[in-house]
Amino acid sequence: MVKKRKLGRGVAIVGAGMSKFGMFKDKDSKDLFTEAFNEMTASVNKGIDPNDIDALYLGNFSNDFFMHQSHWGPIIADIIGTVPKPATRTEGACASSALAFREGIFAIASGFYDIVLVGGLEEMSKRTTEEVAEGLALATVPYEGRAGFTFPGVFGAIATAYFEKYGANREHLMNVTIKSHNNAPLNPKAQFKLTIRDMMNVKVESAKKKGLPVTEWIDEKDFLRDPRANPVVAWPMHLYDCCPISDGASCMLLVAEEIAKNFTDAPIYVAGIGQGSGRGLHACKDFTYFEATRYAAQEAYGMSNLKPEDIQFAEVHDCFSIAELLHIEDLGFFEPGEGYKAVADGLTRLNGTKPINTSGGLKCKGHPVGATGISQLYEVWTQLRGKAGKRQVPIDDLRVGGAHNLGGTGGTCTFTILERR
Amino acid sequence: MVKKRKLGRGVAIVGAGMSKFGMFKDKDSKDLFTEAFNEMTASVNKGIDPNDIDALYLGNFSNDFFMHQSHWGPIIADIIGTVPKPATRTEGACASSALAFREGIFAIASGFYDIVLVGGLEEMSKRTTEEVAEGLALATVPYEGRAGFTFPGVFGAIATAYFEKYGANREHLMNVTIKSHNNAPLNPKAQFKLTIRDMMNVKVESAKKKGLPVTEWIDEKDFLRDPRANPVVAWPMHLYDCCPISDGASCMLLVAEEIAKNFTDAPIYVAGIGQGSGRGLHACKDFTYFEATRYAAQEAYGMSNLKPEDIQFAEVHDCFSIAELLHIEDLGFFEPGEGYKAVADGLTRLNGTKPINTSGGLKCKGHPVGATGISQLYEVWTQLRGKAGKRQVPIDDLRVGGAHNLGGTGGTCTFTILERR
Numbered sequence: 001m002v003k004k005r006k007l008g009r010g011v012a013i014v015g016a017g018m019s020k021f022g023m024f025k026d027k028d029s030k031d032l033f034t035e036a037f038n039e040m041t042a043s044v045n046k047g048i049d050p051n052d053i054d055a056l057y058l059g060n061f062s063n064d065f066f067m068h069q070s071h072w073g074p075i076i077a078d079i080i081g082t083v084p085k086p087a088t089r090t091e092g093a094c095a096s097s098a099l100a101f102r103e104g105i106f107a108i109a110s111g112f113y114d115i116v117l118v119g120g121l122e123e124m125s126k127r128t129t130e131e132v133a134e135g136l137a138l139a140t141v142p143y144e145g146r147a148g149f150t151f152p153g154v155f156g157a158i159a160t161a162y163f164e165k166y167g168a169n170r171e172h173l174m175n176v177t178i179k180s181h182n183n184a185p186l187n188p189k190a191q192f193k194l195t196i197r198d199m200m201n202v203k204v205e206s207a208k209k210k211g212l213p214v215t216e217w218i219d220e221k222d223f224l225r226d227p228r229a230n231p232v233v234a235w236p237m238h239l240y241d242c243c244p245i246s247d248g249a250s251c252m253l254l255v256a257e258e259i260a261k262n263f264t265d266a267p268i269y270v271a272g273i274g275q276g277s278g279r280g281l282h283a284c285k286d287f288t289y290f291e292a293t294r295y296a297a298q299e300a301y302g303m304s305n306l307k308p309e310d311i312q313f314a315e316v317h318d319c320f321s322i323a324e325l326l327h328i329e330d331l332g333f334f335e336p337g338e339g340y341k342a343v344a345d346g347l348t349r350l351n352g353t354k355p356i357n358t359s360g361g362l363k364c365k366g367h368p369v370g371a372t373g374i375s376q377l378y379e380v381w382t383q384l385r386g387k388a389g390k391r392q393v394p395i396d397d398l399r400v401g402g403a404h405n406l407g408g409t410g411g412t413c414t415f416t417i418l419e420r421r
Numbered sequence: 422m423v424k425k426r427k428l429g430r431g432v433a434i435v436g437a438g439m440s441k442f443g444m445f446k447d448k449d450s451k452d453l454f455t456e457a458f459n460e461m462t463a464s465v466n467k468g469i470d471p472n473d474i475d476a477l478y479l480g481n482f483s484n485d486f487f488m489h490q491s492h493w494g495p496i497i498a499d500i501i502g503t504v505p506k507p508a509t510r511t512e513g514a515c516a517s518s519a520l521a522f523r524e525g526i527f528a529i530a531s532g533f534y535d536i537v538l539v540g541g542l543e544e545m546s547k548r549t550t551e552e553v554a555e556g557l558a559l560a561t562v563p564y565e566g567r568a569g570f571t572f573p574g575v576f577g578a579i580a581t582a583y584f585e586k587y588g589a590n591r592e593h594l595m596n597v598t599i600k601s602h603n604n605a606p607l608n609p610k611a612q613f614k615l616t617i618r619d620m621m622n623v624k625v626e627s628a629k630k631k632g633l634p635v636t637e638w639i640d641e642k643d644f645l646r647d648p649r650a651n652p653v654v655a656w657p658m659h660l661y662d663c664c665p666i667s668d669g670a671s672c673m674l675l676v677a678e679e680i681a682k683n684f685t686d687a688p689i690y691v692a693g694i695g696q697g698s699g700r701g702l703h704a705c706k707d708f709t710y711f712e713a714t715r716y717a718a719q720e721a722y723g724m725s726n727l728k729p730e731d732i733q734f735a736e737v738h739d740c741f742s743i744a745e746l747l748h749i750e751d752l753g754f755f756e757p758g759e760g761y762k763a764v765a766d767g768l769t770r771l772n773g774t775k776p777i778n779t780s781g782g783l784k785c786k787g788h789p790v791g792a793t794g795i796s797q798l799y800e801v802w803t804q805l806r807g808k809a810g811k812r813q814v815p816i817d818d819l820r821v822g823g824a825h826n827l828g829g830t831g832g833t834c835t836f837t838i839l840e841r842r
Contacts (some may be wrong), residue, residue: 003475008429008532054424055696064485069566070559071514074698074713074832078562084716086696087833088520089512093492099509103524110530111429112694138491141499145490273533275476275507277495292495295505411495412508 002298007109010257012267013418015044016378018250021366022191023125029063029072030079032249032371033121037080040117040251045264048253050080054113056087057104059097059120060370061407065135066124076119091370093139093407094319096120097250098373098414102273104254114259119251122370132245136369139408141280152242154281154409155320156234161287162322163236166337170236174224175343176321177240177363183350184360186391191246191366196220203229241321243361248368250375268381271400272304272417278410288337292413293330293404300415301332306400308332311417313355313383313393314402315376318362327404328356331415355393358383376403377416384420423719428530431678433688434839436465437799442669442787443612444546450484450493451500453670453792454542458501461538461672466685469674471501475534477508478525480518480541481791482828486556487545497540512791514560514828515740517541518671519794519835523694525675535680540672543791553666557790560829562701573663575702575830576741577655582708583743584657587758591657595645596764597742598661598784604771605781607812612667612787617641624650662742664782669789671796689802692821693725693838699831709758713834714751714825721836722753727821729753732838734776734804734814735823736797739783748825749777752836776814779804797824798837805841 017039019032027035041048056077064070073087090099097120104118124132137145144154163169177196184190185198194202200223207214217223224230230238253263260267276295281287301307308331316331318324329339333354342348348356359365359379362372380401382388398420405414438460440453448456462469477498485491494508511520518541525539545553558566565575584590598617605611606619615623621644628635638644645651651659674684681688697716702708722728729752737752739745750760754775763769769777780786780800783793801822803809819841826835 005533008530056698062485062491064483064559065491068559069563070483070486070512071561071829071832073513074700074829075562077698078700078704082698083700084697084712086717087513087698088524088696091491091510091512092494092508103509103527106524106527106531106533109429109532110527112426112527112530138485138489140492141496142490275509276505277477277498277503277508279495279499279504283499291505296507408492408495411492 002295002302004302005299006303009109009111011105011108011254011270012257012260013252013381014255014260014263014267015040015048015253016251016381017043018189018375018378019248020189021246021248021368023245024247027247029067029121029123029249032247033076033119034079036119036249036251040253044253046262048263050082053082053085053115053117055085055107055116056082057090057100057116057118058087059090059100059373061091061093061096061122062135062138063123065138066127092412094369095373095405095407095412095414096370098405101252101374101377101416102275102414105270105273108254108256114256116254117251118254118374119249120371120374121249122368123247124245124368125247129245141409141411143282144280144409151319152234152237155322156237158287158326159236159322162325165288166340168340171221172340172344173236173241173321174221176318176324177224178220179349180318180357180361180363183358183391184364186389187360187365190360190364191244192364196223237320243319243363243367246366246368248366248371250371250378252374252377266385268384268418268420271419272300272306274299274415276413280409280411289326289330290406290410290413292410293327293406293415296413296415297331300417304417306417310400311402312395312398312400313358314404315359315379316356316404317406318357319367323406324356324361331402331404350391351394358388358391358393373405373414376405380418384418423716423723425723426720427724430530430532432526432529432675432691433678433681434673434802435676435681435684435688436461436469436674437672437802438464439610439671439796439799440669441610442667442789444666445668448668450488450542450544450670453668454497454540455500457540457670457672461674465674467683469684471503474503474506474536474538476506476528476537477503478511478521478537478539479508480511480521480794482512482514482517482543483556483559484544486559487548513833515790516794516826516828516833516835517791519826522673522795522798522837523696523835526691526694529675529677535677537675538672539675539795540670541792541795542670543789544668545666545789546668550666562830562832564703565701565830573655573658576743577658578702579708579747580657580743583746586709587761589761592642593761593765594657594662594742595642597739597745598645599641600770601739601778601782601784604779604812605785608781608786611781611785612665613785617644658741664740664784664788667787667789669787669792671792671799673795673798687806689805689839689841692840693721693727695720695836697834701830701832710747710751711827711831711834713831714748714827717834717836718752721838725838727838731821732823733816733819733821734779735825736780736800737777737825738827739778740788744827745777752823752825771812772815779809779812779814794826794835797826798839801839805839
């Protein structure tokens with residue numbers, strides 16, 4: 001039983017921004033953060049003077065490894081002009097900026113600061129795929145990465161366990177992939193802009209033009225089953241089960257609840273926060289759930305007095321297709337072993353009863369790891385303000401959404417509930 | 422003018438521990454943290470059940486680089502048994518664990534948690550000196566490290582500027598070194614246990630035994646002037662101006678003020694916290710002060726309603742001898758340009774009017790960078806409880822001490838004021 005917790009002072013989001021996600025040879029971390037920051041300032045409709053920002057929290061996983069540069073707090077404080085005010089980096093692997101968001105909340109709720117910028121960034125695409133895999137493996141526990149267990153292998157093992165326990169199979173993973181690819185073209189910031197059907201057509205047209213033999217796939221699953229189109233990475237994780245290598249940045253302006261209306265007509269409020277930790281796969285008796293996610297969820301539900309059924313839609317950490325299935329169960333949206341059936345029934349589609357990863361998810365929006373946590377919150381914030389355009393969740397009176405972020409092999413998990421009042 | 426800030430809820434330290442600092446080929450980060458944690462639990466005289474710890478904050482600079490392992494929050498949560506409760510890593514270069522301490526305070530002051538463990542660690546000695554220099558340079562801003570400016574060079578440039586502006590010289594730096602070496606033998610955790618006079622005797626005895634020519638130095642400064650005994654690293658930084666490469670860990674148990682007496686008869690209270698950021702040397706018109714330290718100091722003084730003259734003793738970030746001179750001025754203990762005279766007059770000695778670095782400082786206690794911030798607070802906590810043994814500050818009614826931590830080339834600075842009530 002997780003203890004029920006409260007903040008002494010409420011916190012609201014009054015602005016947010018994110019860069020486009022993708023592989024950018026001509027942009028560095030500073031360019032990407034600037035892009036996010038400029039969108040954030042423009043989104044605060046009554047205006048924000050950067051001089052009024054009291055502190056910065058910045059999530060970054062390991063630009064140490066990827067870019068041979070650490071200590072990003074003051075570098076970003078410099079470019080946005082908040083020096084000599086404090087700048088603190090948080091790291092929790094792929095959940096690094098969800099931790100920055102949480103520390104920003106504590107800093108305000110403590111009464112010490114009133115206006116805090118939280119953000120995240122990662123610059124990965126300048127390294128080779130092999131180097132990125134090596135860098136990401138720094139986030140596993142020593143028993144995993146050092147033994148040669150990189151992330152596709154970890155999630156392959158998790159998928160196998162889930163299949164075995166609940167009778168799911170690769171076809172069910174494909175439902176997650178197809179959904180993510182259907183949502184992403186509606187998100188102008190997403191790294192991948194094509195549905196699986198679009199991809200099929202592209203490949204057919206390309207083969208025809210080159211005079212090569214043409215494969216005409218029957219449907220998306222036929223395409224995803226074809227090992228030439230969708231090769232195996234670490235069984236049962238195939239290429240289209242895995243998120244890409246990405247560069248990107250995200251940020252959010254948090255203020256004390258009582259001053260939120262000074263900044264915007266449309267504040268979004270932090271209803272619940274939760275964070276948990278995990279020991280890694282070597283210590284798990286059962287690979288089919290993440291203890292850290294369950295803990296984080298209970299903490300957030302406890303604070304918010306909300307239940308899983310109250311969360312109208314959510315962004316969920318889908319670094320691999322199987323992760324989305326586990327997490328929608330761990331968060332209580334579906335019973336253990338029922339997640340894959342719910343996805344098969346279309347419940348998590350944009351027009352389903354519980355839309356998941358309307359942004360396209362990590363799979364298609366992209367996953368610049370340190371930027372991801374706040375980019376998920378950005379999507380929830382956007383949806384709650386009714387500003388999601390073609391991917392707007394078609395639910396009347398959209399008021400409550402959740403964002404779930406996972407780091408490492410479940411070492412760090414967060415769940416955050418936002419609400420419009 | 423720095424805004425006056427307050428916490429909504431007071432925070433107390435009810436226990437602390439640190440490993441021995443040194444170069445340990447047979448101990449890893451987990452061993453070192455365990456050593457610190459065990460001392461911490463023993464120091465809580467009414468007892469602490471680790472199950473009651475609500476959250477962990479852990480400072481680490483870049484075990485990513487040094488040990489090819491990131492994401493240390495959950496690894497440490499695992500060994501101390503707090504999983505699935507949250508574990509968050511903070512990074513601010515050499516100030517990484519001072520940031521963990523601060524986030525622990527915010528987490529409690531926010532009302533969300535009541536009992537938080539904060540700590541720090543770094544494991545550096547398994548890498549070569551050249552690799553450590555390269556790793557530490559990740560903490561400079563890109564204009565510095567990438568241009569080949571490593572830390573001895575940075576502080577050499579700062580020393581040159583200070584000499585030029587205020588008329589100081591190398592002899593004044595030697596006073597800092599001699600003092601640190603006089604304090605360290607009184608600290609059982611220190612990496613270096615010899616005074617400069619001891620070093621002289623060791624070298625003389627060793628030469629005599631080997632039948633080599635014997636240099637009989639007149640006094641400590643004669644020894645420090647001798648380039649064979651004290652070779653130049655980056656002028657005017659000589660070997661004895663520079664802190665060593667170290668491994669170590671430190672931790673502290675923080676609780677809400679109102680429950681502190683449930684844990685110990687002798688809580689030490691957090692009177693003031695401050696943190697600032699800086700842009701790096703390329704942006705400084707004047708190298709003789711750190712804007713980030715001055716900002717941090719003003720924030721901490723503002724919160725505590727204390728003045729520099731109220732701080733009876735302090736730990737100050739002396740990664741290089743010159744850093745101590747700048748910081749005792751930046752913290753307001755002495756006027757700009759007067760710090761080196763105060764040290765020459767003996768005011769900062771253990772029996773002076775303003776004892777500085779009674780622990781031996783980074784120079785002699787050692788500097789496992791991620792562990793340093795909380796190790797400084799550990800010294801202040803120890804002194805305020807009257808438990809510092811032979812290095813106990815001989816001031817009646819010792820009630821208020823400060824700890825100052827610097828990261829990078831002034832990118833991150835913190836100042837914390839602790840008090841016994």
